[in-house]
Amino acid sequence: SDTIGLTYADVPEGVSLTVTEVHVAPGMYVQAGDVLFETRLANADSLIATQEQNYSTAQTDLLALEKENNTLRMHRNDENWFSAYDALVAAYDTRHSAQITLEVEAKLQGVELIDGRLPEGITDETLLQAQEAVDTAQSDVDAALTSMERADRVGVADAAYNYVMKRRTLESQMSVATQQIIALKALEKDCQQICAPNSGYIINV
Numbered sequence: 136s137d138t139i140g141l142t143y144a145d146v147p148e149g150v151s152l153t154v155t156e157v158h159v160a161p162g163m164y165v166q167a168g169d170v171l172f173e174t175r176l177a178n179a180d181s182l183i184a185t186q187e188q189n190y191s192t193a194q195t196d197l198l199a200l201e202k203e204n205n206t207l208r209m210h211r212n213d214e215n216w217f218s219a220y221d222a223l224v225a226a227y228d229t230r231h232s233a234q235i236t237l238e239v240e241a242k243l244q245g246v247e248l249i250d251g252r253l254p255e256g257i258t259d260e261t262l263l264q265a266q267e268a269v270d271t272a273q274s275d276v277d278a279a280l281t282s283m284e285r286a287d288r289v290g291v292a293d294a295a296y297n298y299v300m301k302r303r304t305l306e307s308q309m310s311v312a313t314q315q316i317i318a319l320k321a322l323e324k325d326c327q328q329i330c331a332p333n334s335g336y337i338i339n340v
Contacts, residue, residue, distance in 0.1 A: 150322070151177040161339050165331045172329050179323045183316055190312035197305040204298045216291035217299060219282045226279040230272035237265040 156173040159165060234251060240262055241248050248254070253266045 150179065150182060150319070153177050159337045161337055163337045165334065165337065167331055167333045169331045170328050171331055171337075174329060176319070176323050179319055183319050186312045186315045186319070190309050190316070193305045193308040193312065197302065197309070200298065200301055200305065204294075207294055207298055209295055210292070212289045213291050213295040216286040216289070216296075219279070219286035223276075223279040223283045226272070226276040230269065230276050233265070233268040233272040237262070237269050240265050 152174055153176075154172050154174050157171075158169075158173075159171050165171065237253075238248060238251075241253070244259065244262065246253065246257065246259075246262065252269075253262055257263065257266075
């Protein structure tokens with residue numbers, strides 16, 4: 136007979152999920168969609184309030200920053216520097232992801248890397264493609280570093296650098312707070328009732 140295996144929704148850090156009522160017992164047969172148990176988030180309101188405050192504080196700071204820099208004008212050299220900087224960061228991120236993919240696949244296949252690279256004689260297509268992705272990403276990093284070096288020779292104005300970096304930090308804080316609020320509110324609704332994903336027997340509760 137079929138049995139039910141539940142995958143719980145991701146619970147944000149700090150959230151306390153409490154089961155308030157159980158509607159099933161071991162040995163019961165349930166249909167897909169039947170309510171298994173009910174839950175509540177014990178501290179969701181306080182966590183949401185904290186994130187709302189984080190968002191509000193960052194937004195206030197951002198508005199103040201914009202006011203302080205309302206006469207600041209970005210010049211072409213500044214824009215070129217930030218373009219090179221962003222391209223370099225993106226290239227590093229891509230290389231990082233590609234290297235992780237390679238190392239995970241190598242570990243799964245029992246292949247020991249040498250200085251982060253595949254040893255000679257590997258024929259597995261998945262591993263070879265992963266190594267190729269790393270090599271391509273490294274080439275992109277090298278090209279981005281060259282562009283960054285050119286941009287550094289001209290430089291970026293301190294005022295422009297400080298403004299953009301502070302703005303990005305505050306915008307990131309607002310984005311993180313928003314995503315946390317969305318996750319908490321969605322979880323608060325989704326976890327009110329936990330239903331059977333498919334029909335089957337309850338093994339244990």
